Amino acid sequence: MSGPYLNVPVPVPADADCPIREVLDIVADKWSVLIVVLLGQRIHRFSELHRSIEGISQRMLTLTLRTLVRDGLVARTAYATVPPRVEYELTELGRTLLEPLTALDAWAREHRDDIVAARRHHDAPESEAARR
Amino acid sequence: MSGPYLNVPVPVPADADCPIREVLDIVADKWSVLIVVLLGQRIHRFSELHRSIEGISQRMLTLTLRTLVRDGLVARTAYATVPPRVEYELTELGRTLLEPLTALDAWAREHRDDIVAARRHHDAPESEAARR
DNA sequence: CGGTATCCACCGGGATACTG
DNA sequence: CAGTATCCCGGTGGATACCG
Numbered sequence: 001m002s003g004p005y006l007n008v009p010v011p012v013p014a015d016a017d018c019p020i021r022e023v024l025d026i027v028a029d030k031w032s033v034l035i036v037v038l039l040g041q042r043i044h045r046f047s048e049l050h051r052s053i054e055g056i057s058q059r060m061l062t063l064t065l066r067t068l069v070r071d072g073l074v075a076r077t078a079y080a081t082v083p084p085r086v087e088y089e090l091t092e093l094g095r096t097l098l099e100p101l102t103a104l105d106a107w108a109r110e111h112r113d114d115i116v117a118a119r120r121h122h123d124a125p126e127s128e129a130a131r132r
Numbered sequence: 133m134s135g136p137y138l139n140v141p142v143p144v145p146a147d148a149d150c151p152i153r154e155v156l157d158i159v160a161d162k163w164s165v166l167i168v169v170l171l172g173q174r175i176h177r178f179s180e181l182h183r184s185i186e187g188i189s190q191r192m193l194t195l196t197l198r199t200l201v202r203d204g205l206v207a208r209t210a211y212a213t214v215p216p217r218v219e220y221e222l223t224e225l226g227r228t229l230l231e232p233l234t235a236l237d238a239w240a241r242e243h244r245d246d247i248v249a250a251r252r253h254h255d256a257p258e259s260e261a262a263r264r
Numbered sequence: 265c266g267g268t269a270t271c272c273a274c275c276g277g278g279a280t281a282c283t284g
Numbered sequence: 285c286a287g288t289a290t291c292c293c294g295g296t297g298g299a300t301a302c303c304g
Contacts, residue, residue: 019237019240019241019244020165020166020169020233020236020237020240021166022240022244022247023236023237023239023240024162024165026247027160027236028159028160028161028162028165029160029296030156030160030296030297033152033156033160034152034153037152045265045266046265046266046267047265047266050266057297057298057299058266058267058268059267059268059269059297059298059299060296060297060298062266062267062268063296063297069254070250070251070254070255071247071250071251072246072247072249072250072251072253072254073250078266081265082265082304083265083266084265084266084267084304085265085266086265086266086267093243093246093247093250096239096242096243097239097243099235099239100232100235100236100238100239101152101236103231103232103235103236104152104155104159104232104233104235104236105151105152105155106232107155107228107229107231107232108151108152108154108155109151110228111225111228111229112151112154114204114225115154115158115203115204115225117204118202118203118204118205118225119202119203119204121204122201122202122204123202161276162276162277177285177286178285178286178287179285179286182286189277189278189279190286190287190288191277191278191279191287191288191289192276192277192278193287194286194287194288195276195277210286213285214284214285215285215286216284216285216286216287217285217286218285218286218287265304266303266304267302267303267304268301268302268303268304269300269301269302269303270299270300270301270302271298271299271300271301272297272298272299273296273297273298273299274295274296274297274298275294275295275296275297276293276294276295276296277292277293277294277295278291278292278293278294279290279291279292279293280289280290280291281288281289281290281291282287282288282289282290283286283287283288283289284285284286284287284288
């Protein structure tokens with residue numbers, strides 16, 4: 001863990017069907033990860049998700065959930081009560097995704113300050129020396 | 133590792149500034165992860181990246197690299213030769229991102245078949261019984 | 265409550281041409 | 285070689301209204 005580069009077992013991602021591109025197709029959108037993470041904590045009703053995810057529209061919540069169900073990551077259970085009640089939870093497959101997502105979350109927590117610092121340094125007006 | 137849910141230490145992601153959303157802002161686009169992964173293997177010249185990432189336009193490669201440099205994940209080195217030569221490599225910070233990305237890649241490799249199966253099952257014409 | 269349906273604005277991103 | 289500049293198309297996703 002001390003060499004200049006981690007020896008990652010990833011081949012060239014430019015291939016026609018490439019695992020990295022596939023996983024990006026699933027999670028690299030605005031809402032999927034947030035939903036999976038929330039469902040990783042407990043079962044949620046539709047309206048609970050709607051309230052918990054600030055800024056999401058009803059439409060996008062529906063569409064994103066539909067895709068997650070289709071991909072086998074989320075299970076949908078509808079109860080024929082009135083008013084209706086629909087619950088969403090992670091499937092076994094969906095739960096396996098929590099591990100890498102948690103790693104990503106941990107990375108974000110550890111390095112958020114570094115990123116903010118990098119941005120500030122980059123956006124600093126021209127010369128890095130000479131302050132007046 | 134056998135309970136119904138992994139106990140992930142992620143809080144509600146709906147907060148104003150939330151680590152998960154921040155990391156998504158960085159990697160949840162079409163090209164950033166592919167570039168980081170390629171640079172995780174070795175230094176690349178601009179044209180090497182261009183050839184290695186199938187489907188990327190010169191414009192998007194430039195823009196994405198610029199953002200990655202700004203975020204402190206990638207370092208850019210230009211040599212004043214003619215013709216010019218520009219090399220991109222991961223920074224120390226960028227290399228730390230390889231670990232969670234590798235976890236995500238491993239997940240994709242392990243579960244790609246499950247996802248394909250889930251999709252096929254979901255898209256199966258109506259009734260799961262009765263084949264005629 | 266948990267959706268659909270419709271309309272539309274925005275912008276990510278491709279194609280192409282040009283430059284230091 | 286490594287970009288920049290311009291144009292423009294299509295899909296993502298928000299707002300709103302309606303439905304079972």
